[in-house]
Amino acid sequence: MTWRGVNEIGVEDVPEPTILNHHDIIVEVGLSATCGSDLHLVGGYIPAMRAGDVLGHEFMGTVAEVGPGVTKHQVGDRVVVVSFIGCGQCWYCRQGLWSLCDNGNPNPGITEVLWGQSIGGCFGYSHAMGGWAGSHARYIRVPYADQGAFAIPDGVSDERALFASDAAPTGWTGAHQAQVRPGDVVAVWGAGGVGQMAARAATIMGAERVVVIDRYDNRLEQVRTHIGAETLDYEEVDVPAELREMTGGRGPDVCIEAVGMEAHHPGPQYLYDQVKQQMRLQTDRPTAVREAIYACRKGGTVFTLGVFAGVVDKFPLGAVMNKALTLRGAQQHGHRYIPEILDRMSRDEVTTEHLATHVMPLDDGPKGYRMFKDKEDGCVRAVFRPDG
Structure with a gap:
């Protein structure tokens, strides 16, 4: 092929x-x-x-x-x-x-x-x-x-x-390199194969709660049935607000982005990112990464596991620095x-x-x-x- x-x-x-x-x-x-x-x-x-x-x-x-x-x-x-x-x-x-x-x-x-x-x-x-x-x-x-x-x-x-x-070793890379620890709350953006495997790895590594975020009912059902994690539909709820509610106001300890350079989002920033990507003013749509950075607790870790090619616009570097986040990524x-x-x-x-x-x-x-x-x-x- x-x-x-x-x-x-x-x-x-x-x-x-x-x-x-x-x-x-x-x-x-x-x-x-x-x-x-x-x-x-x-x-x-x-x-x-x-x-x-x-x-x-x-x-x-x-x-x-x-x-x-x-x-x-x-x-x-x-x-x-x-x-x-x-x-x-x-x-x-x-x-x-x-x-x-x-x-x-x-x-x-x-x-x-x-x-x-x-x-x-x-x-x-x-x-x-x-x-x-x-x-x-x-x-x-x-x-x-x-x-x-x-x-x-x-x-x-x-x-x-x-x-x-x-799919499985990519998910393991994200959870291990993000240093998921026993008792952590882990949020995973994306319920495809890699996101599901990152969630499974986080559970095996001892995470207390694992939450997977997506919009497709069948993929979210797979997460609940086969992975044993909780789910959020980002078209139905305010994801950062829900994650704060689930974590006593702090936010997740570890946020794993498993979506990549063509991320979707129901908000107006999606159109902004899509237009700039199509005009080649940026190579990637970083919507899910942005949300993960804003949602992560202070002093937490954000791991970019989805594939990105080059440069993005409106990257919240100030949030990374001032919240003392650890930002990592890997193939x-x-x-x-x-x-x-x-x-x-x-x-x-x-x-x-x-x-x-x-x-x-x-x-x-x-x-x-x-x-x-x-x-x-x-x-x-x-x-x-x-x-x-």
Whole structure:
């Protein structure tokens, strides 16, 4: 499945991948999921996409070929692969900051200009992030396989293991890096796959109350049923006021933003942000981040887990400074968290099958992305089977 232009996706034949490095494996993809961050690519908000680029970065499958330097995997192994590419040898990987790998992005120039330094590479996520072919395909080449591919325990279904690739470790990154502590009140903006997994991670880390904010009834119902967290519909209530009421007037200890650069909001600031984004006067709509900053208690932590590309307007830096907030963000350091997640999946402490609301053949990819983008038929995630 390939990107052909802004809001245009196609399915076409591409050359099959081959082993290029001794530490590569080739994975026959079993399942590959859409991700909310893909919509930024489809909509043209992320630079450096080229017609014919293969999309997809959340996947699992079976090892089909193994490079001579690989020691942890054999042909036939069932594996889940982290979406970000880390070498395991550079300074950042050794610090556990895997998505910042110095060697995972062979095309660092674009992100050096955007952000001052390059971060790691990501499957199927533009040439700014390395130009790696994505997972919406029959086969995919996985570099640094001993670091980035993980054996799936017996008894963990393909549908469950799939979300250990990106949604679950991204959620774990947010909760862990925000330093959720026992007794905390945690608020999560966004009830998609990543927001749900951030809420589940916060609960496992001991949070006393976890509240997830969204506007879609089916996603909020999933949060209550499968995650065990409380919910707020931001179109029905004043979210900061409700959070203060729930916390004795203080506000949450930790606020995790899991929405990203195309955030929606019922207030007038949404139109302001949308116009400026469409005119390219700013790259991102930071509505949810703003609300999280204003809602967070004094001395609390705000973590930006949704994907942002560049610059925003009307950022409340004064609130960050004067409220003594800790503001953090990250792409996922999944290599750190996937072994724990798979173990918890094997013990039914983390369940994710409910996220795969629509499973279909790869040939139906354009339909799947349309359903995912427009939330048709309650679509939370469209999942593709390359073998049909």
